[in-house]
Amino acid sequence: MKKIFYTIPVLLLLILSFYGLNSCNKSISNRTADLPALNPASLDLNAGSWKTILLNRPDTFSVATPSATTTPNYIGELNEIKGYQKHLTSDQLNKIKYWSAGGVLRWNEILRGLVAKYNLPPYQNPDGTYPIPSAANPFAYPLFPFANPPYAARAYAYITAAQYDALVACWYYKTKFNRQAPYKTDTTITAYASKTNLPSYPSEAAVLAGVTAEMMILLFPGETSAVQQLAIEQEQAAVMSGAASRSDILAGESLGRQIADVFIAKARTDKAGSAVGTPTDWANLENNTISKGETPWYSLETPKRPPMLPLFGNVKSLLIDSASIVSLRPGPPPSTSSVQMKTEVQEVYDYVKNPSRENMRIVQFWADGAGTYTPPGHWNAIASEDFIDLNFSEVRWANNLALLNITLMDAAIVCWNTKYYYYNPRPCQLNPAIKTLTGVPNFPSYISGHSTFSGAAAALLSFVVPANANKYMQMAQEASFSRLAGGIHYRSDCSVGLQVGQNVGGYAIARAKIDGAH
Amino acid sequence: MKNSIKRNCLSVIGLLLSSISIAQTTDDVIMMNKKQWCNGLTYTSSQWKEYWEGTFKRDNANIGSITTQSLMFMSNYGISNTVNIMAGIPYMVTKASAGTLHGQKGLQDVSLAVKWKALTIPFIKGKLSLFGVGEFSTPATNYEADFLPLSIGLGTTNFSTKLISNYQKNYLNIRLSGAYVWRSNISIDRTSYYTTGIVYSNQVNIPDAANFNLAIGLHKKYLLADAILYNMTTLGGFDMRKNDMPFPSNRMNSTGIGVNIKYTLPSNTHISFVGVANYVLAGRNVGQATSFTIGCFYANSFIHKTKATNSTSNKN
Known part of the structure; x- marks a missing residue:
């Protein structure tokens, strides 16, 4: 009878050893590691x-005009x-x-x-x-x-x-x-x-x-x-x-x-080089907000970190003129002393008090924080993985990714322009009981960057791949919501950001319509 | 009868947590006799302020101190005098004392282990015993592993095999154990992440790990006290970059010391209490944690009194 009990651990050890041998192959491969060769549906010869x-x-x-394929030079190249x-x-x-x-x-x-x-x-x-x-x-x-x-x-x-x-x-x-x-x-x-x-x-x-x-x-x-x-x-x-x-x-x-x-x-001349600003710029942002009677944004990091690229809103776009950038800037957020702001802060608190696992998943999926390829990178990943199935020629791939990224850069310019125009505090600055499900970015709250990026990307991609339009808009809404659910943005940051993003995307769509490719 | 159940279960199993708290494993040599069943609860509080970012030791005012509390239920049953099965599950709560990051809570990993006392031989005027332990653990809930340092675990399914050699002479007890932990890959909620290069996948390769323990102690009738030196080494993985967040596949190593005390009530040997303290001396991609555990166990026997007399021979 005792023998039976001895066999249990022996058996277990054998199973474990077997598992150990199999587990040697734990390597992870990239989703796109094994793609077939690009075989474009159209060569886009025009x-x-x-x-x-x-x-x-x-x-x-x-x-220079190339040598003919019958020349000794070219035949030498073929031999290579x-x-x-x-x-x-x-x-x-x-x-x-x-x-x-x-x-x-x-x-x-x-x-x-x-x-x-x-x-x-x-x-x-x-x-x-x-x-x-x-x-x-x-x-x-x-x-x-x-x-x-x-x-x-x-x-x-x-x-x-x-x-x-x-x-x-x-x-x-x-x-x-x-x-x-x-x-x-x-x-x-x-x-x-x-x-x-x-x-x-x-x-x-x-x-x-x-x-x-x-x-x-x-x-x-x-x-x-x-x-x-x-x-x-x-x-x-x-x-x-x-x-x-x-x-x-x-x-x-x-x-x-x-x-x-x-x-x-x-x-070299688009003003990005000076977007970091100076200590004087940083102090002015704070003082101007205080003089308007609003609570200014403060860095929630210790030690306090200067705001991220406060002058990026002045960077020159590759597509939109400076006056139009300013016109894309939305109206102000609710005053930091208003009832509405109080309600919005409470809503954020309610989301993070006992977060659901599904909301945690959404926050993490879209977090794209430090050490990641950022929200614009995430939309490049989304677009690229969809484009793979569409068999674009190289030049059409480049056309669509250029449009996407020009509009994402414009979203960054308009969003940063807005953030530093209003210099609005984060929810957890107004209520320190708000604990966040991802890191709090080191720049003002209004409007949400994720929402602006996602609104612009979804608008442009919906034009490029109309069959996926619903999917892209749903993704953008989820990305936008993730910032509210994560405790780092108010609802108005997200909803206004999403709308501003779509407005920005409209410029790239208008351009796409006349570029000869669409 | 009293003799047969005085050795209650001390085994704190399934605490191969992660960076957060390295703890005792199925490392003791206390066996339940046949049909003895021991159940208990332990409470652990672990805290660190400084951590190793790769090999660079630092603190971080944006998280302050990280505290992990866990309440763990454990059970140990004697299938025979030499084969025990054990199970455990902890409920964990994490919290950062500064900054804005949200703490996590939930049931962590359920673990199941088999311990086999394989051999006991006379050795230098004492007794030398060899034990083998096989352990399986897997997440009990779908907690978020990719939220270090506040995750409650790494989300891996683990198999480990451990060998323990134990020498006992009078009250002196010396034991040395080594374990190899096979760890599964995990799925995370994002579709790309950076280790030493970018990975376009939601799958994360978690390297295996090895553990070593050396314990020297006094094992008296009602009081057991051990001083412990332990080491956990991740067999692969990468270092956190400067000012980056930790990640489940970091190379998490730690070496620490600890004290383990168990006291069985002489007036009621069904009941025992444990106390554990651990301190990380050196590490890599882990916090320099100090942890304390207290616990209480109750053991009883399903065996008829007349059959229990043999089992006294099984004492350590």
Whole structure:
């Protein structure tokens, strides 16, 4: 009888060992790790005539006429490809597979990763002040940049807008020169990605590599070496896959880098560099609010941290003129001494007093706080994962992500403009009994950034993918509600923010209607 | 009869919590005899103010001190004199003394363990015993693991195997144990997160962990007192970045010391009391916690009196 009892633990140990062996494979893979090669539904061969963002003309930068496919030079280039294809390693095949899912998609994923990496508020100095990251010295702590939501919104916008203009120019020259891809010209060359009739000169992969590398180096200077390496990888993958020859790559990369310079020049003068403000600016914000008879916002951090980018509301948009930015700013929030404000504070308290698990899930799903790719990044993820199924050409991918991110940057500008115009306190400043389900952002309450971003993104995406319009609006409403349920915004911050966001999105939609792509 | 049940259950199981409080596990060598059943409640309060962000030790005025309180029900049943099964479930409440973050509360992980006294041999004028423990634990509720440092747990399902060697000579007791904990991956409420790079998934790879315990103590008839040195090492994981929030797959390591006391009422040996104190000496991605536990247990037997005489041989 006793023997039976001895077998129990032995059996248990055996089961556990078996579990242990199986558990070795616990690795997590990205949702988009195993995508097939992008096979566009349309090649969008007219994209060379689509309206650009900053470029005056698609041929502002000239591209030399390519050599004919019968010349010894070009045949030499084909031999380079054949040489690679003779013995592709599994690592090389993996890189081909990775990039073949779409260069715009992959760079967007990489960019979201950089934002998450750099989205950490600096640790305080011993004297209780905070250091400010310096672009001139990106490796010293605090690392440059602090990729907070406004910074991130601008980074996403500049990079995707530059990619779009560069690809329009790329398409212009592709159709102008009409040189077919190596796998078309030489049947002994295998197409390791999709085989299409898209002309390969200049290479869209190299245009993307060149333009994106330049833009990322501007915005994330500490990543220069890593970004250059990725650009080389993308270009190598294009050559090894049989899609581009060496001259396709060289022409593309050069075109991309030149177009980036136009955007870099614009970025250097868009006032983002001075958005941090000065101690005088910070004091004025507080004093002006007090002089209006309102309770001003205070940092709820210890030690008190200066407000996040208080002058970001003055940054120049890529789409909307300054007067229109001001006109998009909503009317004031309820006075901090009003009955309505008291009611709204109580509502926030009621939400967080005993939060439901479902509300906690919603708050966490949309939190997008420190160490994440921010709300604009979240909407890039939502859009990208939907675009994958729509088989856009690279240039159409870039067009739609540029529109999305330009409107998200505009949402950031209008929202920040509003936040620092009214300088309204957070709910837990007015009632310290309010405990939040996510971190309280270090900037004024009215209007909710999440709501503004989400309203703008949902409006634009509903135009781009009308079949998903209901889904996007529901998501935006949930994102907006998450801030109320999380205890960091009043209802009016959220509802007004959502509406303002949709108004902002209207500008990008109006632009999309005349850009030739929609 | 009294002899047979005087060893009540001290086992505090299922407290492989996380960064928040490393605690005793199924680490003692007290066995219920056949058909003895012991039930008890423990209350633990654990608090830390300083923590290790990677290897950088700091405090954080935006959270102040983190306090974790737990009330745990435990049960231990003797299937035989050498095989016991144990179960436990804690209700936990967390709170930050400063800042705005909301505390969490709820039932944490339910655990079930089998302890087997495999061998006892004479050894250097005393007795050497070997024990094997297999333990399973899994979240009892859908609590939010991705809200550290205020989460009540890590949300993993765990299997652990532990070996304990125990040496007893007169009142002197020395034991050494080591455990390997297989931990499942978890699902979190967001679709992307950053570790050492961005991950586009709601699944989080939680590394396994290893635990070691060394206890030296005095085991008298009614009083047991141990001094303990313990270590938990996460076998993988990553360091928190500067000024970042903690994350369930951080490399959470800690080494600490503790005292364990158990007292059985001489006037009623069904009843016993326990007291535990622990202090983290060194750590990585965990708080420097000080924790105190008090508990009360009641043991009874389903066995008929005439059969109980044999079981006295099972005392430690």
